Amino acid sequence: MSRIAALMPSRELWRTPLLSGTTSLWILCLVLIAGCDHPQPPFRVGTNIWIGYESLYLAESLDAFKGSPIRLVTMPNTTQVMSALRAGMLEAAATTLDEAISMAAHLKDLRVVLVFDVSHGADVIVSTPNITTLAQLRGRRIGVESGAVGAILLNAGLEAAGLTPADVQIKHLTVDEHAQAFLSQQVDAVVTFEPVRSQLLDQGANLLFDSSKIPGRIVDVLITTERIAHNHPETLRRLINGHFQALIHLKQNPEQARQSMTTRQRLPMRELEQAFQGIELPDLATNHHLLQGEPAPLLVQTTYLVKLMQNQHMLDQPVDMQNCFTANWLPQP
Structure with a gap:
């Protein structure tokens, strides 16, 4: 594999009917995390390497999750992330919107609770x-x-x-x-x-x-389920609050914040800065706008995506996203 190939993140869901050996290994690791001696059961959040998800790791470095059961789990790609979420080994996951649609076919109470980023040139x-x-x-x-x-x-x-x-x-x-x-x-x-x-x-x-x-069509989101959200309300709110704290820190201290990301992204600062120029990071007010309303603006985009995925034979069963979007877990603007 070339140096460039080794640097690449994975954002797409590779549709596999069975858990691979690598996926099984990751699930074993998640079981071990769950078995650790925590005062509360861990709230495990799965991500892969993508600049739009760096806010969570920046928040962790700022101690935004200190004392909480939040555990960020970096996985090689979204195959492992989505398989672990379906298997109940994660409480939340960072995914693209189309991956959320695929998951909604299997998790009927799936909820989209945060918009991380919107691709604008990336x-x-x-x-x-x-x-x-x-x-x-x-x-x-x-x-x-x-x-x-x-x-x-x-x-x-x-x-x-x-x-x-x-x-x-x-x-x-x-x-x-x-x-x-x-x-x-x-x-x-x-x-x-x-x-x-x-x-x-x-x-x-x-x-x-x-x-x-094509503004607004490629979106990264945080997903969980209604059951998990109501069982862990304060933890979910703290996770989302940490994301917005990290965005504020990134805006106020861009060089310091991005320096902490270069190691995880395996990119020099110049290329990391170029990468961020290709995404938009919706603030709290924009998140409220996207996730609420009748219909929620993000639902309109999702309807387009569902039709595209059906036409491309990417969905093996009907998907209803009507009730999947909620701003209930966001901080008040």
């Missing part, structure tokens, strides 16, 4: 140097993840050029294959995201399209 279509326009993708090989995030961006980019998926050769690549496939010329373009965006552009790739052209 997700991109990049091409080899000889391809300079979207129209030139006709007949070309495009690497893309099998989840909805990749499909959203690819469909939007192709539509902007008057193309359809039938006009290109789509190669489904797992996230750890993006850079290697691109740099070894196995594909002519790839749908990817930060920090790989910056890595490939530094090596001469052309930026053809990015998520700033």
